[in-house]
Amino acid sequence: MASERYNPREAEARWQRVWDENRVFETANDDPRPKYYVLEMFPYPSGKIHIGHGRNYVMGDVVARYKRARGHNVLHPMGWDAFGLPAENAAIEKKVHPKEWTYENIATMKEQLKLLGLSIDWTRELATCDPEYYSRQQKLFVDFLAAGLVERKTSLVNWDPVDQTVLANEQVIDGCGWRSGAPVEKRELSQWFFRITDYAQDLLDAIDTLDDWPDKVRLMQQRWIGRSEGVRFSFEIEDGDGARQAEPLTVYTTRQDTIFGASFCAVSPDHPLAKRLAQDDAGLEAFRRECAALGTSEEAIERAEKKGYDTGLFAVHPFRPDVRLPVYVANFVLMGYGEGAIFGCPAHDQRDLDFARKYGLPVIPVVAPVDADPSAFEIADEAFVEKDGQAVRMINSAFLDGMSVADAKEEVASRFEAAGTGARKVNFRLRDWGISRQRYWGCPIPVIHCDTCGIVAVPEANLPVLLPDDATFDRPGNPLDHHPTWKHVDCPKCGAAARRETDTMDTFVDSSWYFARFCSPRDRDVVDRAAVDDWLPVDQYIGGVEHAVLHLLYSRFFLRAMKKTGYTGLEEPFRGLFTQGMITHETYRTENGQWLFPEEVERRDDGTVVSRETGRPVVVGQPEKMSKSKKNVVSPEAIVETYGVDAARWFMLSDTPPERDSEWTESGVEGAWRLIQRLWRLVSQVVEIAPPAATARPERIGPAAEGLRRTTHRALDAVSRDIEQLRFNRAIAHIYEVVNAVTSLLNEKGNGEVAPDLAWALREAAETIVRLSGPMVPHLAEECWKVLGHEGLLADAPWPVVEPALLVEATITLPVQVNGKRRDELVIARDADQSAIEEAALGLAGVQRALGDKPVRKIIVVPQRIVNVVV
RNA sequence: GCGGACGUGGCGGAACUGGUAGACGCAAGGGACUUAAAAUCCCUCGGGGGUAACCCCAUGCGGGUUCGAGUCCCGCCGUCCGCACCA
Numbered sequence: 001m002a003s004e005r006y007n008p009r010e011a012e013a014r015w016q017r018v019w020d021e022n023r024v025f026e027t028a029n030d031d032p033r034p035k036y037y038v039l040e041m042f043p044y045p046s047g048k049i050h051i052g053h054g055r056n057y058v059m060g061d062v063v064a065r066y067k068r069a070r071g072h073n074v075l076h077p078m079g080w081d082a083f084g085l086p087a088e089n090a091a092i093e094k095k096v097h098p099k100e101w102t103y104e105n106i107a108t109m110k111e112q113l114k115l116l117g118l119s120i121d122w123t124r125e126l127a128t129c130d131p132e133y134y135s136r137q138q139k140l141f142v143d144f145l146a147a148g149l150v151e152r153k154t155s156l157v158n159w160d161p162v163d164q165t166v167l168a169n170e171q172v173i174d175g176c177g178w179r180s181g182a183p184v185e186k187r188e189l190s191q192w193f194f195r196i197t198d199y200a201q202d203l204l205d206a207i208d209t210l211d212d213w214p215d216k217v218r219l220m221q222q223r224w225i226g227r228s229e230g231v232r233f234s235f236e237i238e239d240g241d242g243a244r245q246a247e248p249l250t251v252y253t254t255r256q257d258t259i260f261g262a263s264f265c266a267v268s269p270d271h272p273l274a275k276r277l278a279q280d281d282a283g284l285e286a287f288r289r290e291c292a293a294l295g296t297s298e299e300a301i302e303r304a305e306k307k308g309y310d311t312g313l314f315a316v317h318p319f320r321p322d323v324r325l326p327v328y329v330a331n332f333v334l335m336g337y338g339e340g341a342i343f344g345c346p347a348h349d350q351r352d353l354d355f356a357r358k359y360g361l362p363v364i365p366v367v368a369p370v371d372a373d374p375s376a377f378e379i380a381d382e383a384f385v386e387k388d389g390q391a392v393r394m395i396n397s398a399f400l401d402g403m404s405v406a407d408a409k410e411e412v413a414s415r416f417e418a419a420g421t422g423a424r425k426v427n428f429r430l431r432d433w434g435i436s437r438q439r440y441w442g443c444p445i446p447v448i449h450c451d452t453c454g455i456v457a458v459p460e461a462n463l464p465v466l467l468p469d470d471a472t473f474d475r476p477g478n479p480l481d482h483h484p485t486w487k488h489v490d491c492p493k494c495g496a497a498a499r500r501e502t503d504t505m506d507t508f509v510d511s512s513w514y515f516a517r518f519c520s521p522r523d524r525d526v527v528d529r530a531a532v533d534d535w536l537p538v539d540q541y542i543g544g545v546e547h548a549v550l551h552l553l554y555s556r557f558f559l560r561a562m563k564k565t566g567y568t569g570l571e572e573p574f575r576g577l578f579t580q581g582m583i584t585h586e587t588y589r590t591e592n593g594q595w596l597f598p599e600e601v602e603r604r605d606d607g608t609v610v611s612r613e614t615g616r617p618v619v620v621g622q623p624e625k626m627s628k629s630k631k632n633v634v635s636p637e638a639i640v641e642t643y644g645v646d647a648a649r650w651f652m653l654s655d656t657p658p659e660r661d662s663e664w665t666e667s668g669v670e671g672a673w674r675l676i677q678r679l680w681r682l683v684s685q686v687v688e689i690a691p692p693a694a695t696a697r698p699e700r701i702g703p704a705a706e707g708l709r710r711t712t713h714r715a716l717d718a719v720s721r722d723i724e725q726l727r728f729n730r731a732i733a734h735i736y737e738v739v740n741a742v743t744s745l746l747n748e749k750g751n752g753e754v755a756p757d758l759a760w761a762l763r764e765a766a767e768t769i770v771r772l773s774g775p776m777v778p779h780l781a782e783e784c785w786k787v788l789g790h791e792g793l794l795a796d797a798p799w800p801v802v803e804p805a806l807l808v809e810a811t812i813t814l815p816v817q818v819n820g821k822r823r824d825e826l827v828i829a830r831d832a833d834q835s836a837i838e839e840a841a842l843g844l845a846g847v848q849r850a851l852g853d854k855p856v857r858k859i860i861v862v863p864q865r866i867v868n869v870v871v
Numbered sequence: 872g873c874g875g876a877c878g879u880g881g882c883g884g885a886a887c888u889g890g891u892a893g894a895c896g897c898a899a900g901g902g903a904c905u906u907a908a909a910a911u912c913c914c915u916c917g918g919g920g921g922u923a924a925c926c927c928c929a930u931g932c933g934g935g936u937u938c939g940a941g942u943c944c945c946g947c948c949g950u951c952c953g954c955a956c957c958a
Contacts, residue, residue, distance in 0.1 A: 005910095216875065220953060223874070228957075253958060266958095306956085337957045344958085350872085351956060429957055548953080655883045655896060663883080671897060674910095681911090721887095733885070733895035740895090747912070815891040820939040822891050849925085860938050866890045870938045 006680035008644020012779040016117055024795050025119045027075050029520070029531050036072035037535050038064045039515055041543030041551070042079045045105035045127075046086055049112050050633035051648060051664065052583035052626030058649050059580055059658055059726065060542045061118045065775040066723045068119070069799040075535055077518040078113070078120045080106050082129035083442045083507045085163060091441075091473040098441040099469065102129055115636050117645050117778055119795070124521045128510035129441070133517065135464030136526040137509065138446040142457045143526075143565040145447075149195055152455060156270065156335070157434060159187040164476050165438045166191060186292060192445060192503065193432040196557045200225055200428040202571075203556055212576035214659075217548040224549050226429025230254035231413050232339060233422025235265060235315035238324065249273065249315055249327065252338030252427060256416070257408035258345040260397040261366035263356055265315045266308060266330035268340040274329045277311055284309050284329060291331045306355040307331045315343070318421060319398065330355065338427055350383040366397045367405060433554065435506040440471050440479040442504030450491035450498040459492050465500070478502055511551055512558035515541075515573055532568045537575040540726075545579035552577070578726055581661040583652070585632040587621035590614075595631040598666075599638070623663045634664060646777035647672040653728035653776050675739075676780055679773065682739065683766050683784040685746055689754050690763035692789050698757045704745070705761035711741045712765045713806040719772045720799070728776070735772050738765055763788075771800050816841045817868040818850040826867065834861055841867045 019025060040060040043053065064076040080102075087098035094101070106127060113120075126133050144150045158167040160177035167177055167184060176183055196203075204225045207218050233256075234248035249265060267273050269291040278285040287309040308328035317323035325343065332351060333342055346356035347365040356363055365384060368377040374395040386392045386405070394400040400408045416422030436445070444465040446458035458465055468486045471479040480486060480502040491498035519535040520528035536559075543551075552574070559573045588596040590611060602612050609618045626633045639648045651672035656662035701709070715738040722731035742765050745758070754762070767788060774781035774794050785794035814826045814837070824846025828837060838859045841847060847869060854871040861867050 216953085219875065223954065226957070230958080251958080255958075332956045332958095334957065339958095342958045349958075351958085427957080545952085657884080660877095660884095665883095665897085667897060668883085675896090677910090729884075730895085736895050743912090813891090817891085817939070820890095820937095825891075846925095858938065860890095862890060862939095866939085868890080868938050 006677055006780060006783065008646060008676065008779065009641070011783050012117060012640070012644055012646065015779045015782045016114065018782075018793070019119075019795060022793070024793060025076065025121050026123055027073060027121045029534070031073035033071055033073040035075065035535060036064075036067040036540075037075045037538045038067065038540045039075075039077070039518070039538045039542070041541070041547060042081050042511070042514060043109065044081045044084060044086070045102055045109055047105050047108070047628075049109050049636065050626050050628070051636055051639060051652075052585075052633065054116055054636060054648070055583050055652050055658075055662070056542045056544070056580045057113065057116060057118055058652050059578070059728065060540070061116075061120075061649075061778075062653065062723060062728060062775040063540050063542075063726065064119050065778060065795065066799070068795070069771070069774070069797065071798065074119075075124075075518065076118075076120055077124040077521070078118075078122065079125055079514055079518065080109075080127040080129075081507065081511050081514075082106065082127040083134075083504075083510055085165075085439065085441070087441045088439060088473065088479075097469070098473075099129070102127075102441075112636050115640050115645055116649070119778070124518055126514065126517060126521050128443075128507075128514065131464050131466055133514075134443040134510070136517065137443050137505070137513070138458070138463050138465060139460065139526050140513065140562070140565070140567075141505070142446055142460065142463070144194070144561055145457050147561075147565050149198075149561050149564065151193055151195060151432075152190060153193060153432075154188060154190050155193075155434070156186050157189050157191060158184045159189075161185055163439075164478075166434060166436055189436075191434045191436040192447075193434050194509075194557065194561070196433045196554070197428060197430055199557055199560050200227070200430045201426075202560065203430075203553065206556070206572060210572065210574075210577070213574075214577065214579055217545070217552070217577060217579060220548045221553055224430065224553065228254050228427050228429075230338075230425060230427065231256040231416055231422050232425040233318065233416045235318065235325070235343070237327065238314045238316060240312050240314070245313070247273070249341055250339045251341045251343050252425065253343060255345060255348065255409075256412040257394065257397075257400065257403075257405050258348050258366050259317075259319065259343070259412055260400065261345040261347045261364045262317065262325055262343040263346055263361045263364065264326050264328060264344045264352075264359075266328045266333050266342055266344055266355070268333040268335040269329055269331065270335035271329070271333075271340045273311075273341075277313075277329075284311070287329060306351060306358060308355060308359060310359075318416070318419075326361070328355075328359075336431065337429065346383065347379045348383050348385060350385075353379070353381075353383045364396055366394060366400075367392050368395050433506075433557070435509055436503040437506055438478040438481070438502075439504050440467070440473070442507060443510060444480070445501045445503050445505055447501040448489055448491060448498050449501065450494060450496060452496060453491055453493040453498075456491055456493050456498070462492065480504070508550060508554050512554045513562065515555070516559070516562065516568070527562075527567055529567060529569075533570060536568065536570050537572050540576045540578065541574040542578045542580060544582070548579065578658070580658050581656070582625045583664050584623035584661050585626050585634065585664045586623050587630050587632045589619045589621065591616060591619070595629075597631045598634060623661075625661075626664070639669065643669055643673045644676065644779070646780045647676050650675060650732070650777050654732040655729055657729055658726055675736075676777065678743075679739065679769065679777075679780060680784065682742055682746070683770065683787055686742070686762050686766040687787055687789075690759040690766070691756070695760065695763075698760050701757045701761070702755065705755070705757040708741055708745060708758070708761045708765055709803075710806050710809070712738055712761075712768050713802050716768055716772065716800055717802045717807055720802075723775065731772075732776070735769060738769050738772075742766065742769070768800055770794070771797065812864065814841075814864075815866050816844055816847055817866065818847055819870060820868060821850070823847050823850045830864075837861050837867060841869060 038060050040056045064074050068074045082102050087102045090096055090101045091098045160167050160180055160182060162180035162182040163177060204227055207221055210218060230253050232250060232252050234250045237245040237249050269288045274288060278288055308330040311327045311329060313327040314324035315327055344352035344355060346353040346363045348367055363379050365377050365379050368374055370391045370393050392405060394403045394408045400411060413424050444467060446463060446465045448456045448458060450456055468483055471483055473479055487500040487502050489498055489500050515538055516527050516532050520531040555573045560571050562568050563571055588601045590596060596611060596618060600612055601609055601618050603609050609620050610616060611618050624632060647669055651669045715734045718734040719731045742762060770781050770784045782794045810830055811827055812830050815822050816824045816826050824844040826841055826844060828840055851871060856869055856871055858870040
């Protein structure tokens with residue numbers, strides 16, 4: 001049997017059955033071992049998966065299996081992010097009910113995922129569209145509402161005209177809906193909001209504690225929250241005749257130091273002042289409409305001129321009552337940030353400068369380099385903004401003259417505060433999270449609108465608010481709103497006829513706490529607090545970088561909100577985060593532009609690529625992210641059928657660092673397949689010559705055996721560290737090193753006898769190889785483990801222990817340089833002292849040659865590292 | 872425009888906190904085994920020079936710091952990603 005080929009088709013299914021039947025991967029909450037929570041971002045059940053979806057699950061699985069072997073109680077669950085628009089689109093296009101469509105997809109994908117041989121505790125599986133799950137979410141919502149974490153407010157929202165729903169700012173990409181791609185319109189609607197901005201400072205500060213997150217993601221979150229320090233202050237307003245207006249104009253600035261350079265004020269087209277003035281000013285009203293029609297896309301903004309409409313009003317300069325600044329309505333001022341009103345200082349802001357040039361407004365420099373002549377310092381086409389570290393001072397600024405920018409900011413802020421016309425103010429870019437969606441396939445918002453009682457939360461006893469199954473999808477808009485009876489209910493407070501809220505929650509809400517539900521997935525309450533506090537934070541979270549802002553920020557907010565409502569004592573959900581790269585594949589198109597699947601093309605020996613069907617040449621495109629639309633996908637079934645899933649897993653983990661994109665190639669999988677067979681042969685051969693596992697270590701270990709043991713233990717040490725740091729490609733390289741060492745020893749001995757010490761070392765090496773590759777190729781490793789004579793499962797076996805003595809060599813090889821160029825190497829005792837090393841180094845032939853007759857000036861010895869002779 | 876990452880053989884990529892550049896894999900070429908093929912095993916594999924021992928050049932480009940730079944600093948060039956008028 002041992003000499004036969006390894007048959008993954010048979011073995012993989014068999015081991016998966018064994019793991020299942022023995023419930024190897026089921027996790028108990030009361031297990032005394034230290035906990036470890038590994039989680040991959042759960043999938044949206046869109047249909048079928050391709051191999052590109054598998055990478056992050058496989059990476060998580062390696063970590064999970066490794067941590068199990070290291071003696072942890074590992075939680076590694078899987079669920080489905082199952083609410084969302086595609087189900088509704090399918091309902092419209094294919095006339096299937098979203099529920100049916102979703103659950104069918106879940107069944108298909110679960111089957112496919114199981115092929116990957118993941119060590120998942122399927123007893124904890126959950127789907128967010130299941131009332132079991134969303135009923136708890138409704139309870140959370142009601143609690144959040146009571147705790148003041150939710151509010152209803154009217155606001156300008158992003159309206160997706162195609163999907164007919166509201167989008168969060170985060171869901172607007174380049175001014176278009178993230179799903180539909182249609183240009184987004186502004187509408188004023190009454191919406192439900194989570195008050196994430198209450199936590200802006202906290203969410204920002206705590207980023208510093210997330211040491212195990214990629215810097216990139218931390219930076220993106222910091223920028224998204226966007227804290228800025230400045231001053232909020234008011235201008236008195238006069239009309240053209242000098243008559244003082246009742247309402248002052250409040251603006252926000254971070255550059256109060258440049259106040260003496262102010263030459264105009266501008267308000268947003270949506271500012272109350274602009275609206276009021278527009279009532280009596282047709283020209284302004286037209287300007288406002290023009291601004292609203294202008295897209296918010298990148299392109300539109302690039303193209304858009306800085307345009308303003310002169311209101312005829314003037315703002316009185318706070319420190320120079322004789323100076324009056326014209327007030328404009330300007331298209332570049334955003335209502336959503338600060339006060340929706342600014343003062344413009346053209347000399348030191350490019351945008352203000354463009355505006356000033358267009359409308360002929362003064363440009364007064366107030367900040368200049370210290371070495372510039374203040375009277376001659378002028379601004380041409382570019383606003384002056386000091387570079388990092390550049391020494392500048394205030395000019396043309398009365399009491400600020402000569403000050404640094406920082407001091408001037410302080411001074412102006414203090415004067416506003418003393419005068420009572422302004423105050424220091426911290427602003428954030430982060431907005432509250434609008435969660436209302438005018439959609440059917442989502443979690444119903446558990447609220448009732450009553451004409452007398454106003455907004456009434458659905459009482460706990462009446463939860464869940466279930467989605468009606470009999471919705472129709474034959475017209476645009478919200479099916480819940482169209483439903484003949486669903487929304488008509490009695491007010492829980494007064495009993496009068498009332499209306500249900502027909503909006504459902506943004507699906508990002510669903511994914512903001514699923515990791516907490518996994519800790520006690522069948523609990524009757526929202527969560528079992530003890531379980532959550534034990535399991536969280538997730539020790540290693542793995543997913544795509546596309547969720548760097550939204551999902552992760554929302555989840556961080558949610559755990560804080562759950563703390564406030566008593567569901568946990570924790571604030572941060574994810575201790576370690578890893579963002580993995582995508583799997584790419586070449587694309588293939590026929591001459592007339594039709595995409596072809598990889599299996600529909602053939603690479604001929606002469607390098608040309610042709611269609612299998614027609615024999616016509618095919619255009620090969622650059623590797624791109626696998627996507628159904630471009631057909632550059634490989635199905636897990638096909639891979640499992642030909643190579644087995646272990647080969648696919650090995651290939652996904654080798655070569656490319658996990659955070660980078662990795663190209664899927666046929667030759668790569670074949671290479672992995674060869675390794676699988678090679679490991680199998682290696683183990684089979686070792687079993688024939690080496691003693692059984694339990695044999696005691698021989699008294700004498702000769703040099704060959706000793707050398708192999710060093711290689712083995714070095715690899716063991718390196719692979720352990722590599723997996724801890726998710727450097728799977730390097731772990732695999734280190735495994736190859738032992739495999740190569742064993743192979744060459746086996747080849748050397750041929751059919752000859754093997755000395756007992758070497759045989760023993762060979763077995764140790766083989767066992768180690770199997771144990772180290774177990775997390776990556778678990779099925780093969782189980783099979784080898786059995787062949788090696790072990791009774792139990794490898795999945796339950798502990799990680800081997802490094803013998804530290806084997807990591808330290810008695811003699812070391814030091815490279816010896818002359819003037820920084822390597823000329824020879826020195827084999828010397830590890831503990832040789834400085835002078836012995838110097839003497840030996842100078843005696844080397846290569847060093848002598850390089851030195852010639854030049855005198856030695858200095859010898860640098862870096863212990864254990866290198867010797868450099870300087871002449 | 873702002874912010875970030877990256878740039879090493881034919882390819883994917885190694886090189887710990889500055890210390891032998893190219894580990895490991897893929898591809899390619901040569902050889903062994905075989906009637907033949909597949910599989911497997913062995914050898915070569917950054918460029919140039921030399922019979923050879925060896926020598927020179929080389930980590931996008933140009934400078935710098937250092938005994939020593941792929942790694943640190945300054946300035947360019949290029950690729951990729953994120954943000955988008957944030958006052």
